[in-house]
Amino acid sequence: MSADDEYEGRPDQIAEKLSELEPELVEQRAATLRASLADYDLDEDDAHLLAGVERGLDGIEYLPALPVVAIVGRPNVGKSALVNRILGRREAVVEDTPGVTRDRVTYKAEWMDRRFSLVDTGGWEPDARGIDASVAAQAEVAIDLSDVVLFVVDAMVGPTATDEQVVKLLRKSGKPVFLVANKIDDARHEPEAAALWSLGLGEPHPVSAIHGRGVADLLDQLMEKLPEISAVASHEIGGPRRVAILGRPNVGKSSLLNKAAGEERVVVNELAGTTRDPVDEIVELGGKLWRLVDTAGIRRRVHLQQGADFYASLRTATALEKAEVAVVVLDVSESLSEQDVRIIDMVLESGRSLVLAFNKWDLLSTDKLVDDDRRRYLEREIEQDLAHVAWAPRVNISAKTGRHLDKLVPALETSLESWDQRIPTGKFNAFLSELVAEHPHPLRGGKQPRILFGTQAASRPPTFVLFTTGFLDPGYRRFIARRLREIFGFEGTPIQINMRVREKRTR
Template sequence: MSTENTAGHGLQEADGAEYVPAREDDIAERLAALSDEEARQRAEALRAGLEDYELDEEDAALLDRWEEGGPEAEDEPVPPVLAVVGRPNVGKSTLVNRIIGRREAVVEDVPGVTRDRVSYEAEWNGTVFTVVDTGGWEHDAKGIHQRVAEQAELAVDVADAVLFVVDATVGATSTDEAVVRLLRRKGKPVILVANKVDDITQEADAAALWGLGLGQPYPVSAVHGRGTGDLLDAAVELLPEESAHGGLIPRGGPRRVALLGRPNVGKSSLLNKLAGSDRVVVDDTAGTTRDPVDELIELGGRLWRFVDTAGIRRRQHMAHGADYYASLRTQSALDKAEVAVVLLEASEVLSEQDVRILQTVLDSGRALVLAFNKWDLMDEDRRYYLEREIDKDLAHVAWAPRVNLSAKTGWHKDRLVPALDTALESWDRRIPTGKLNAFLGELVAAHPHPVRGGKQPRILFATQPSTRPPRIVLFTTGFLEPGYRRFIIRRLRETFGFEGTPIELGMRVREKRSRKR
C-alpha cells in the first residue's frame, strides 16, 4: 500500500512552526561548484541505493515517469464565431446550453441574467466553432441596459454568422424589428430562430415570422431540443473554416489567465483596460459580472486568454439562482486556467473573502499573481506602511509576484505581463534530478532533520515527476515533520526560483527489504 503525504502550496500548517536552522550555510556556492555530470552520477548512486528498499509498482512508475521533450504544437487557426442575439428572455442562454451540450450559460427565468457577451467552444458534426451568448437587446435602452445592448452589437461585429432568436409565442415586437435593421446594416449572415415552438401545433407561430424579411424561420424548442439539429446544420453551412476576425493561435494556445477577486473590486474594468475596449459591462452595482467571459487579448506582443470571472460570493451554499451557477462557473474557469490574477483593493484591509479566494487558488495548484488595485490613489507615506501590512497579511503567499496598478486608468498595467511570465515559467519549471538530489544532500548535511524518539529520518532519493505546479516526491526512511518540509520548500524557492507557483512536496516512507538467509 502506497503512502504519500503531500505538503505544499506555501500554506501554513497548524502543526508546528517552520524549522529554523542553527547556523548559516554555503549550499549555493557548493551547488555552483558541482558539475552537471557530477550531480548526475551522485543521483544515479542514490537511485541504485533505493533497490535495497521495499518499492511498489507505483514507486517504479513515479521514478520512470518524466520524459523530456516531445513535438512542438503547430499554430492553430481561430475557430469561426457564431453569435446568439435577441431581446431579453427569448431563451438565448437556454439555446446556447443546448448547442454546447452542457449547462454553462447562466439561465434563470428573469430577463437580463446574461449581461456580457460570453464565449463557449462548441462542435457539430465535426465542425468546431465558438458560440457567443449575449445580453438581450432593449429598444431605447438606458443605463446598464444600454451598455448590454452595446455589448451585443460588438459581438455581432466579431461574429462570422448570427443566430437571431425570437419568441415565436409572442411574435415579432418593435424591438425585434429594430434588431433586424441593425443586423442588415452589419451585413453578416443571419439565421432566424423561432424559439419556444414546443410542438407541431405552434408551427404556425413560427411561420408568422417570415414577415421580418430574414428568410426561413427555424422553429426550435431550446428547452426540449426540438429542431436544434436542423438549425445547427444550417448554421455550420454558413460558417467559414476559420474566423475572419482571428488570426493564428500561437503554439500550444494562448496562456490562460483567470481574473479573480471579490465582487466590485475592478475585475471588469481591468479586463477592459487590457483589451483596449469596453469589453465587459461595468456598472457600480456589485456582481454585474455573472458568467466567466473569455477574451483573447494581445499583451506584450502575444495573445493571452483572459477569463473575467463572476465575483466570488461569501458562501457557495448561500448563493442562489444565477449567483449560484456563476460561482460554479468561477471554479470551472479557475480549473481551466494556468495562472490566476487575484485582484485586491489596496485601500482596504484584507477581507475574509480575499483570503478564501486565495485559498481556492492555492488548492487548485495554479500559478498566482497578486494585483493591488487603486494603488495610484495612495500617497507615498501610506504606500510604505501598506507594503509592511501586505507582507504580514500575505506571508503565506510571499512567493507570488505583486503588481500595483489601477484598473480604472490602466496605470502600471504593462507590469502585469512580466509578472505573468515569471509565474508561468516557475509553474512549468523542472529541476534536473541530479541537481535536485545534490541540493537536498547539501541541505540535509548542513541542517539535518531533528532527532525524534531516538530516530532521525533520512532522505534517500528525490524526483520531480511533474510540473504545473512543480511536484517533488521524497523517498525517506521516516516521516519528515511539517516544519522541516516547509523549510525545504523555502530553500527550494531561494535556490531555484519558483516565484509565482505553489510547490507540492510529497513523501514516501519506505522500509529496507528484509534479507533472506
C-alpha cells in the first residue's frame, strides 16, 4: 500500500452532498469557522489574509503585484548578508519561492509600511572559467524581471572585470540602480566607497550588511524610487495570453514555433526588450491571438563552452517567468528522458499552467518507427514518469506537418481557465468539512490535527491556505488536492496547499 492510499478510504458522496447544501447555510458555516480563529494565536500575515477574506464577495482579495527589487553582484560581495539585513531575519516575513530557477529565491520584505519582493541572485555557477559569464547571465535575468536593482560591490576589493560586465547590462537596461558599496564597517573605510564612482553608476551607497551600517538610509532612498505596483510582475488584463514553448533540444520546439508563426499566416510583432531585446511573437491560433514569449531567453555565449545545462535552465526559467502557460514538447519517437521530467518539474515549481504536447505523433500512427514496440512503451512511460502531472491536458501533434495543431488551443484555454479559477470561501470550507468527515486525518502521536478554516488565498496558480491545529501529512495534502481536482476541475494547473499551524490562545 502506497503512503497516499492510507487517505483514500472508501468511496464518498462529497460532490453530491455539496450540491445539496443551501448557499446561505454554506456561508453561515464558513463565518462561524472564521470567527473561531479568534481563539488562536494569529500573526500579522494571518490578519492580512483574513481581511481579504472578509472584503471579497468570493472570499479572495485581488492584489496588485508587489514591486520587485533585485540584488545582483558577483560572488562573496555580501548579497545574502544584505538580504538577511533587509529582512531583519524575521522568519515570518520570509517566503522562499523555489523553482523559478535553482539560483534565484524571492522573499517578501517590508520597509516603512511598504511591502516588496526581494530577489536574491545567489549561487553562481561554480566553474571558475565560466564565472564571469555566469554572473552576467544571472544578472541579465534579474535586471530584466525587476523594477529596481541593488548592485552590490565589495568596496574593500574595488571594481573588478566582472563588475564592469554587469555595469554594461545595468546601463543598457534603463532601470533605476543603486550602487551598494558593501563592507564599509566604519568611517575609516569611507574613502574606499568613493573609489566606486569610477563605475559610472552615480553615487555609491556605503553600507555594512553584516553590521547594518547605512542600510536604513539605503532603504529610505530605495522607497523613493520604488513604484507602488510592479511594472514587470503585473499581469496585463485582456491582452493575448502568454505561452512559453519548452522542451529539450531536438524535440520539435522550433518546428512548432515556425508552424504557428509562419504557415498559420500569423501577425508577428517584434517587441523591443529592455536588456536582451527579446522577440515575443503574436500569433493567431484557433481564431485568437496568443503571445509566444521569448523562449530563447539568455543567448548562449559562443566563447563559453562550459555549463550548457546551466544556460538551458536559465533560458527555461526566463521564459516561464514571463509566461502564464507552458507547452512542454515531448518527442514520442524517443523514450521520456530525465531532462523532459526536469523541465516539467520546473513548470510545476514556477506555478504556471501546463499543457503536454506529444510531438511526431504521425510517426506512431503511420508505423514509420523502426521500433514497433515504441507505442506500447509510451503509455507505460506516461503512467510511470508523468503520473504527477496526470491532470495536464495532453495533445498529440505533428509540429512538422501542423497536424492536430488546432487541438492545442482548447488545451491552452482549459489550462488557463483552471489557473484563473477561484472557489468561494464558503464552498471551500464546506468541501473541507465533508472531506474530513468522510476521510479523517490519521492519528499521529496520539493526536489528530484538525483543519480550523481554509481559504483560497490566490489564483494563478490556485493557492489554498489551511489553518490547522497540527501538521498535516504530505500525503493527506496531496489527497485534498486530488479531491479538489475531482470535484472542482483544475485541469491543467498546479494546486498549492499551504498550512498555517496555530496554537490556542492561552488565557
